Amino acid sequence: MKSLPEPLYTTHYGAAYVGDALELLRGLPDESIDLVLTSPPFALQRQKEYGNVDQDEYVDWLLSFAVEIKRVLKSTGSFVLDLGGAYRRGRPVRSLYNYRVLIRMCDELGWNLAEEFFWFNPSKLPSPIEWVNKRKIRAKDAVNTIWWFSKTDFPKADITKVLVPYSERMKLLLQNSDKYYSPKKRPSGHDISSRFAEDKGGAIPPNLLPIPNTESNSQYLRCCQMVGIAGHPARFPEKLPEFFIRFLTDVGDTVLDIFAGSNTTGAVAEALGRRWIAFEIDSSYLAASAFRFLNEAQEDVVKSLYSKLIAEGAKRIIIPQGAMQQYLLEEMGEYKTS
CATH class of the missing domain: 3.40.50.150 (Vaccinia Virus protein VP39)
Incomplete structure (x- = not known):
């Protein structure tokens, strides 16, 4: 392998x-x-x-x-x-x-x-x-x-x-199960027990x-526009x-x-x-996908990142969690290269 x-x-x-x-x-x-x-x-x-x-x-x-x-x-x-x-x-x-x-x-x-x-x-x-x-x-x-x-x-x-989320009818049933619901066997054969009226947090x-x-105005698309490329056509x-x-x-x-x-x-x-x-x-699609992991879209940062990612022979770029923008701006990218 x-x-x-x-x-x-x-x-x-x-x-x-x-x-x-x-x-x-x-x-x-x-x-x-x-x-x-x-x-x-x-x-x-x-x-x-x-x-x-x-x-x-x-x-x-x-x-x-x-x-x-x-x-x-x-x-x-x-x-x-x-x-x-x-x-x-x-x-x-x-x-x-x-x-x-x-x-x-x-x-x-x-x-x-x-x-x-x-x-x-x-x-x-x-x-x-x-x-x-x-x-x-x-x-x-x-x-x-x-x-x-x-x-x-x-x-x-x-x-x-x-x-x-529960339907409006189910919400009414949960609020007043005695009024809207009685346990019994339905014509379909389903045996509905009293537990049906329990609130389980959703349906x-x-x-x-x-x-x-x-998607029309996401950060990903805004960043693509900043570097003059189209977003992936089948997202x-x-x-x-x-x-x-x-x-x-x-x-x-x-x-x-x-x-x-x-x-x-x-x-x-x-x-x-x-x-x-x-x-x-x-x-090129994968390089642009890195935009999804930015904290915010600053044009100089976005352009610097993209140019590094598509550069021939570029080293691996690490996008750290958290202080992304601060790190990027330190050397025109919050991206370390290794």
């Missing part, structure tokens, strides 16, 4: 590496990761700037990573895979690539499907243009499939860490996750990795994103006290 190269940058809890994810995975020890959470480039009809693979090759390409992921994942760990839907080329017919990934992961590679989730992005623009906007014969595609895979039947998980969430993707919102990191890991566990992009996963893991590892093949 190879060892990992020097990271592009590190933080208090994590490290970001530039390179091909498959090669970098081979540098990780067996059963060293608690959660692999990633959103790979989707199998879209048209080539995107972030390097998606053609639909015909996609399933084989993606499954090549799953073998190494299974090796590095702990027996109690989870692999969460976010996949967007797609249409067949030139036809108003859906591609089945994401379901083929699911079936082959389980049938050929021995993964378990712990549960399927669906990320609903209510803010997503109508697409695809041809079938939705022009011909108006399809509804807009606004839901991603998210497969939660595990190596065993009982991976680490605690749904009480991701409870959602169990469904496997439909309504999370808008509306997911922080609340998506936050849900699974809280649900499937404990403080101090290690989270890996093999297609890190702008490293939303790493930033959320850092904020939640989890160790994290990020792999990204595009060095």
Whole structure:
């Protein structure tokens, strides 16, 4: 097994590496990761700037990573895979690539499907243009499939860490259970006990996750603008990795994103006290992802940091916890180089 190269940058809890994810995975020890959470480039009809693979090759390409992921994942760990839907080329017919990934992961590679989730992005623009906007014969595609895979039947998980607020009706029931609720067997066969009226701090969430993707003025995007670059074009919102990191890991566990992009996963893991590892093949995307770990966005600091990160042969940059801005300003960056 190879060892990992020097990271592009590190933080208090994590490290970001530039390179091909498959090669970098081979540098990780067996059963060293608690959660692999990633959103790979989707199998879209048209080539995107972030390097998606053609639909015909996609399933084989993606499954090549799953073998190494299974090796590095702990027996109690989870692999969460976010996949967007797609249409067949030139036809108003859906591609089945994401379901083929699911079936082959389980049938050929021995993964378990712990549960399927669906990320609903209510803010997503109508697409695809041809079938939705022009011909108006399809509804807009606004839901991603998210497969939660595990190596065993009982991976680490605690749904009480991701409870959602009670509905107004449930709040009334909790305030006056005698008036609104009586324990009995329902027509569906569910036997509802008196404990149903106990306040448990929130409701169990469904496997439909309504999370808008509306980032428009974040520090990350402001910093990208300062250095004259565009943000990563396929970012997911922080609340998506936050849900699974809280649900499937404990403080101090290690989270890996093999297609890190702008490293939303790493930033959320850092904020939640989890160790994290990020792999990204595009060095410019990974360099800009460091903006997520700044305490504040000062233009001179941001430009200095970015120039150091993208400089050829630059040494590893350490982003320390806490006094980031003060340290940066000492020598035009709160960044130590080693």
